[in-house]
Amino acid sequence: MMNTAIDVRDLSKKYGDRMAVSHANFSVPMGSICGFVGPNGSGKTTTIRMLLGLITPTTGDGHVLGEDISEPEKYLPRVGAMIEGPAFYPALTGTQNLVVLAKLGGFDVDSVQGLLEKVGLGDRGDSKYKTYSLGMKQRLGIAAALLPNPKLLILDEPTNGLDPAGIQEVRSLLRQLANDGATIFVSSHLLSELEMICDQLVMLREGKVIFTGKTTELLAAQQPMVIARPEHLKDLTKLAEIAKSLGHQMSILDDAVHVKGEKEFAAELNKAAFAAGITLASLAPVQASLEDTFFEMTGEQS
Amino acid sequence: MINVVRAELVKLKRASLSLSTLAAVLFITGLSTSLLFLLVDSPEGNGREGIRISRETLELPTGLSLSFSNAAGLLGIVALCIFAAQTAQEYTYGTLRNLLVRQPSRMKVLVGKLIAMKLFALVVVVSAGLVTFALSYLFAGVKDISTQSWGSADARANIVRTFINVTVATIGYGIFGMILGLLFRSPISAISIGVIWNLIVEGLLSIFVEDLAKYFPGQLLSTVALGGTEEISYQYALFTSYGFLAAGMIIVAILFKRRDVSN
Numbered sequence: 001m002m003n004t005a006i007d008v009r010d011l012s013k014k015y016g017d018r019m020a021v022s023h024a025n026f027s028v029p030m031g032s033i034c035g036f037v038g039p040n041g042s043g044k045t046t047t048i049r050m051l052l053g054l055i056t057p058t059t060g061d062g063h064v065l066g067e068d069i070s071e072p073e074k075y076l077p078r079v080g081a082m083i084e085g086p087a088f089y090p091a092l093t094g095t096q097n098l099v100v101l102a103k104l105g106g107f108d109v110d111s112v113q114g115l116l117e118k119v120g121l122g123d124r125g126d127s128k129y130k131t132y133s134l135g136m137k138q139r140l141g142i143a144a145a146l147l148p149n150p151k152l153l154i155l156d157e158p159t160n161g162l163d164p165a166g167i168q169e170v171r172s173l174l175r176q177l178a179n180d181g182a183t184i185f186v187s188s189h190l191l192s193e194l195e196m197i198c199d200q201l202v203m204l205r206e207g208k209v210i211f212t213g214k215t216t217e218l219l220a221a222q223q224p225m226v227i228a229r230p231e232h233l234k235d236l237t238k239l240a241e242i243a244k245s246l247g248h249q250m251s252i253l254d255d256a257v258h259v260k261g262e263k264e265f266a267a268e269l270n271k272a273a274f275a276a277g278i279t280l281a282s283l284a285p286v287q288a289s290l291e292d293t294f295f296e297m298t299g300e301q302s
Numbered sequence: 303m304i305n306v307v308r309a310e311l312v313k314l315k316r317a318s319l320s321l322s323t324l325a326a327v328l329f330i331t332g333l334s335t336s337l338l339f340l341l342v343d344s345p346e347g348n349g350r351e352g353i354r355i356s357r358e359t360l361e362l363p364t365g366l367s368l369s370f371s372n373a374a375g376l377l378g379i380v381a382l383c384i385f386a387a388q389t390a391q392e393y394t395y396g397t398l399r400n401l402l403v404r405q406p407s408r409m410k411v412l413v414g415k416l417i418a419m420k421l422f423a424l425v426v427v428v429s430a431g432l433v434t435f436a437l438s439y440l441f442a443g444v445k446d447i448s449t450q451s452w453g454s455a456d457a458r459a460n461i462v463r464t465f466i467n468v469t470v471a472t473i474g475y476g477i478f479g480m481i482l483g484l485l486f487r488s489p490i491s492a493i494s495i496g497v498i499w500n501l502i503v504e505g506l507l508s509i510f511v512e513d514l515a516k517y518f519p520g521q522l523l524s525t526v527a528l529g530g531t532e533e534i535s536y537q538y539a540l541f542t543s544y545g546f547l548a549a550g551m552i553i554v555a556i557l558f559k560r561r562d563v564s565n
Contacts, residue, residue, distance in 0.1 A: 046564075049399075049562075049563065049564065052399075052402075052403050053402070053403075053406050054399055054402055054403070054562065054563040054564070055562040055563065055564060056560075056562060072406040073406040073407060076403055076404070076406050079403070081403050083399050083403075084396075084399075085396075087395055087396030087397050087399065087400060088395070088397060088400075089313060089391075089395060089397060090395070091316055091318050091319070092312075092313065092316060096312060096316070099312055100309045100312045100313060101309070101400060101404050103305055103308040103309040103312065104305050104306060104308075104309035104401060104404040104405050105305070105404035105405065106305050144400065147404075
């Protein structure tokens with residue numbers, strides 16, 4: 001029995017002098033929903049394309065569903081994928097586009113209508129793809145990825161262009177597929193999206209994997225924070241010094257002092273600020289989000 | 303491979319493509335046949351490049367299929383455009399990645415596409431033949447040209463030969479289009495280069511430079527459609543043109559197999 005759906009070892013892709021993906025190592029457990037996070041240009045799509053046999057790695061190797069990525073024909077019939085947004089024939093209807101892919105993969109053409117209904121396009125299957133909104137195109141891309149009844153679903157930014165209701169539907173769909181036993185590998189720049197649905201994470205920056213593990217582990221690595229904003233901007237530095245003198249790490253961001261500490265520290269800081277003659281306009285303990293952790297680890301600005 | 307053919311036929315059968323192709327074929331064959339018959343008495347000529355084809359020639363058993371073989375070059379251009387567009391659009395629409403995820407064997411995708419487009423070209427040629435033959439009878443009646451020998455065994459054999467030659471030539475033009483589509487990965491570039499090459503570069507150079515037609519694939523394919531000419535034999539035209547096409551296909555197939563799909 002396989003334990004990992006995706007296993008990548010030292011995988012690299014070089015274009016000229018630029019390393020698009022540099023010695024990536026990660027694995028995705030079977031049955032998990034794994035988020036693939038990274039800023040634009042970090043190498044997410046290149047990695048996904050290597051996993052799908054579309055790009056040949058420069059070095060390294062990988063396995064998908066137990067098969068070597070150099071032999072994609074052995075595992076792709078069990079993999080559904082949407083890469084870098086949906087791509088279909090504009091002059092064909094949604095149904096015809098799916099029929100093309102169903103026939104190509106040797107899948108049951110009769111399943112097309114059911115899939116369209118599953119993604120909320122049941123009544124628009126006969127409309128031409130070129131008349132679809134971005135959200136509808138995205139749904140059609142997800143339907144196409146579901147054609148093989150996949151053991152592994154690889155989705156590149158699946159919620160792009162969807163309205164909040166659509167995002168919620170995709171989230172539910174992914175959970176349902178995971179409950180049915182599928183492994184889901186989903187990339188997104190919406191970190192909050194992944195935080196809500198993923199139990200595993202692979203984080204990439206400039207082609208390098210900077211974190212791989214459970215989402216809960218990542219969140220645990222981040223301390224809670226207290227954000228204090230003085231009434232007068234001139235007190236900002238003084239307030240930061242007070243926080244520092246109380247033995248906490250702090251930083252100044254957006255006219256506020258961000259202090260690493262439990263929520264109980266808020267009362268202590270408030271008292272110290274009051275004693276120093278500083279009035280606080282706001283004081284809020286915040287739960288660290290995946291996004292905060294991510295930006296801290298990657299050094300990106302939120 | 304059969305799955306690729308079935309999938310490609312869904313795309314080729316779409317109304318916008320099949321109807322516009324049929325309209326183009328009707329126009330081309332209608333024009334070619336009407337010019338051949340209605341200008342039969344014109345001193346300016348009624349054939350390709352001002353050649354005069356007499357009543358007596360049209361009344362021969364070969365008369366029925368003359369306009370069909372004359373239209374082969376233009377049918378070939380239609381095939382070139384369709385093959386080039388159908389191949390290159392996979393890159394511009396980004397749909398190639400979908401195809402290769404569902405069928406990872408790139409050679410199967412390539413050969414399946416080629417077979418499907420050949421079937422489409424066959425339908426185009428049959429449609430063109432039917433229109434040409436019907437119009438030939440119609441215009442022969444209008445211009446008082448005897449059609450007595452058109453029903454003979456010789457005429458039937460000639461129709462079969464012409465049909466095969468025109469099909470081979472049309473598919474040859476199509477393969478040329480596919481090569482350009484794979485090379486340039488853009489329908490506009492592939493079609494414009496293909497049409498300019500065939501109609502302008504080859505057309506003009508072969509008029510002004512003696513014997514050059516022997517080395518141009520488009521000119522050789524036209525010769526195949528005509529069943530050979532006095533200057534170029536049928537066998538030479540067939541083997542040389544398809545030799546060029548085979549070499550071109552091998553090069554683009556290697557490129558197609560090895561190139562990363564990064565769009």
